[in-house]
Each structure stands twice: as structure tokens, then as C-alpha cells.
Amino acid sequence: MASLSAWFWNERFWLPHNVTWADLADPAPGVEYPKAGHLITALPLALGIFFVRILFERFIASTCAHRLHIHAGVGRRAQPNAVLEKVFTSITKNPDSRHLDGLSKQLDWEVRKVQRWFRHRRNQDKPSTHTKFCESMWRFTFYLCIFIYGFRFLWQSPWLWDTRHCWYGYPYQVVTPGIYHYYVTELAFYWSLMFSQFTDIKRKDFLIMFIHHLVTVGLISFSYVNNMVRVGTLVMCVHDTSDFLLEAAKLANYAKYQRLCDFLFIVFSVVFFITRLVIYPIWVLNSTMFESWAIVGPFPSWWFFNISLLVLQVLHIIWSYLIARIAVKAMLNGKVCKDVRSDIESSSEDEANMTTEGLKNSYSPKGENGTNGHCAAAKPRAQNHNSW
Numbered sequence: 001m002a003s004l005s006a007w008f009w010n011e012r013f014w015l016p017h018n019v020t021w022a023d024l025a026d027p028a029p030g031v032e033y034p035k036a037g038h039l040i041t042a043l044p045l046a047l048g049i050f051f052v053r054i055l056f057e058r059f060i061a062s063t064c065a066h067r068l069h070i071h072a073g074v075g076r077r078a079q080p081n082a083v084l085e086k087v088f089t090s091i092t093k094n095p096d097s098r099h100l101d102g103l104s105k106q107l108d109w110e111v112r113k114v115q116r117w118f119r120h121r122r123n124q125d126k127p128s129t130h131t132k133f134c135e136s137m138w139r140f141t142f143y144l145c146i147f148i149y150g151f152r153f154l155w156q157s158p159w160l161w162d163t164r165h166c167w168y169g170y171p172y173q174v175v176t177p178g179i180y181h182y183y184v185t186e187l188a189f190y191w192s193l194m195f196s197q198f199t200d201i202k203r204k205d206f207l208i209m210f211i212h213h214l215v216t217v218g219l220i221s222f223s224y225v226n227n228m229v230r231v232g233t234l235v236m237c238v239h240d241t242s243d244f245l246l247e248a249a250k251l252a253n254y255a256k257y258q259r260l261c262d263f264l265f266i267v268f269s270v271v272f273f274i275t276r277l278v279i280y281p282i283w284v285l286n287s288t289m290f291e292s293w294a295i296v297g298p299f300p301s302w303w304f305f306n307i308s309l310l311v312l313q314v315l316h317i318i319w320s321y322l323i324a325r326i327a328v329k330a331m332l333n334g335k336v337c338k339d340v341r342s343d344i345e346s347s348s349e350d351e352a353n354m355t356t357e358g359l360k361n362s363y364s365p366k367g368e369n370g371t372n373g374h375c376a377a378a379k380p381r382a383q384n385h386n387s388w
Contacts, residue, residue, distance in 0.1 A: 013300040014226050032175050034227045042184050046191035053138050061134035068255045072130040078120040088121055133254040140247035147240040153178045154237055159230045163287035166230040167295040179229050186236055187220045226301050231288055238280050242272040269323050276316035
């Protein structure tokens with residue numbers, strides 16, 4: 001274990017040349033440098049956030065949902081059928097034409113009736129609009145609060161106005177209570193997302209989003225340990241800027257305020273494009289790649305950090321393309337199109353004639369936390385991304 005620890009905490013990887021862990025171990029009185037042990041606080045805080053969320057959704061978000069006439073109703077249930085239930089649980093939840101024909105003959109049912117049964121049965125396992133509203137309201141509240149806190153903190157920080165201050169004196173930069181609270185709260189929130197993902201609405205990209213949250217936790221922790229926290233606060237603030245707008249658009253969608261949903265989605269799209277495709281590369285990447293090179297110089301963890309941020313920029317471009325595609329459809333259709341990653345299938349009679357392949361083609365990939373209805377408020381982060 002000692003050898004493994006020595007290998008992992010190799011000074012030549014983590015620190016600039018001619019700097020050792022001993023140099024950071026005993027700062028002057030009243031001065032605190034980042035340490036890996038500081039991040040342990042995020043774990044109990046994550047559990048606290050998780051329980052606060054449960055209370056918030058049950059007593060506050062649920063009350064708001066009822067006032068907006070969003071009730072936790074149960075959709076149409078499939079009639080009990082042992083044969084179809086066995087197929088549903090053991091073979092497939094979305095049978096193809098061959099299975100449908102076989103079941104139709106076995107039960108002496110019309111194919112259309114078998115299709116309808118499977119659609120109703122799938123919808124039994126899907127969350128209600130009430131549940132999704134409560135989840136989105138919680139995320140909206142957190143994202144808005146953390147954005148306000150982060151922006152107010154950065155407004156008083158010199159590196160907001162001159163990013164070269166992110167690197168002056170590096171790595172001998174003091175961790176202030178403001179930075180510490182900002183970092184630990186963000187980290188705890190993403191830990192809580194990893195916990196709650198097992199109880200949240202289950203979606204097709206469960207594994208992808210789990211990896212996303214894990215990578216986000218890793219990057220936040222990494223930037224704290226090697227004291228790149230100043231530029232880290234800029235990255236977090238840039239990503240937090242659009243997250244609450246997305247959740248607001250989804251809330252409007254669930255409440256059936258179509259025009260408000262469309263307006264908020266347009267605002268979210270504009271803010272997303274500006275922050276992720278303009279501010280992030282020109283303001284943040286320019287500082288981490290060029291200003292830091294001139295002031296500090298490259299070292300192994302510097303390369304790792306910058307490559308990670310570049311990969312994130314590639315993801316921004318992909319997500320922007322997906323959002324732009326939704327916006328184009330919105331202009332062509334006169335309103336924001338249906339979410340391409342909806343949780344709830346339509347149970348209308350007209351859709352009973354849709355083939356299995358047609359149902360599959362009605363879904364296309366996008367970001368986290370999709371919605372149903374007409375507002376395609378997609379959260380592409382990592383929602384959102386949010387996040388690193």
C-alpha cells in the first residue's frame with residue numbers, strides 16, 4: 001500500500017518542477033492549501049443533500065405540482081395476462097412483428113390488441129409527470145442557488161476579471177472558505193446524483209450518466225488536489241449558467257405552459273451556445289492552455305487537466321449540434337418539438353398502429369433528463385451538464 005500510495009502521489013506528476021508535497025505541508029499560520037482529505041467532507045454532505053431533496057420533493061415540489069394541477073395519477077393499466085406478462089418480464093418489453101403474430105394466434109387476440117397491452121404495460125413502469133416535475137424542480141432550485149452563490153463569490157475574485165490571477169503564485173495559492181464551500185457543495189451534489197440515480201427515473205442512458213457523474217466527481221476532485229481551484233471555479237460557473245434555465249423550461253413543459261416553455265428553451269439555447277462555445281474556449285481554455293504555460297509552465301498533471309478540458313469542449317460542440325437540431329425543428333414546426341428522449345410513450349388510440357420499428361425511430365440520442373410533451377428541454381451534460 002505504501003508503494004501504491006507513493007506511485008499515485010508522485011510529485012513529478014502532480015506538481016510543477018522544483019515543488020514538493022513538503023513545500024505545501026506546513027503553510028504559514030492562517031494559510032491553508034488544498035489537501036485530498038478536505039474532500040472527505042463531501043460524502044456526508046452528499047447524504048445530507050440527498051435527504052434534503054427527498055423532503056423538498058415531498059413537501060415543496062409536490063405542493064407546487066398540485067397547485068399547477070399536476071397530479072400523481074396512475075395511467076391506464078394493462079389487464080392481467082400471465083402469458084403476456086411472462087413475455088414482458090423474461091423475453092422482451094417491445095416485441096417485434098414475429099412475436100406479435102405468435103402471441104396473437106396463441107391468445108386469439110388481434111395484433112393491435114397485443115400491441116396495446118404491451119404499450120400499457122410499459123407505461124405502468126414509467127414515472128408520472130408529477131414525479132418528473134418534482135425532480136426537475138429540485139434540480140432547478142439547486143442549480144439556481146449554486147449559480148447565484150458562485151457568481152457572487154467570483155464577482156469579488158480578481159481572477160474573474162483577469163484570468164492570469166489563476167496562475168500567479170501557483171501552486172502556493174490559499175484556499176479561502178468561499179472556494180472551499182463552493183467546491184465541496186458542487187462535489188457533494190454530484191455524489192448525491194450518483195446515489196439518487198438508482199431511485200430516480202430510469203432512462204436508457206443510465207450507465208452513460210453514471211459514468212458521467214463519476215468522471216465529473218473525478219475532475220472536480222483532481223482540480224482541487226493539485227490546486228487548480230481558481231480556474232476550476234470559472235469552469236463550474238460557466239456550466240452552471242445554463243443548467244437552471246433548462247430545468248425551468250422543463251417545469252413549464254410539465255405544467256403545460258407551452259409558450260413559456262418555448263421561450264425558456266430558446267433562452268437556454270442562446271445562453272448554452274454563448275457560454276460553452278464562446279466564453280469557455282476564449283476565456284477558460286485560453287487561460288489553462290496559454291496563460292498557465294507562460295506563467296507556470298507545463299507538467300504532467302497540467303497536460304491531463306488540459307486534455308480533459310479539451311475533451312469537454314468537444315462534448316460541448318456535440319451537445320450544441322443536438323440543441324441546434326431541436327431549435328431548427330422548433331422553427332419548422334412553430335413550437336419546440338417533442339423531446340427526443342421521452343420517458344413516457346403515448347397511449348393514444350391512433351398510435352396503436354405504429355410498428356415496433358416506428359416506435360424505435362421516434363427516439364434519438366440527447367442529454368440527460370429528458371421530458372415528455374412538446375418541450376424538448378434536453379440536458380446535454382453532463383446537464384446537465386451540469387457540469388464538468
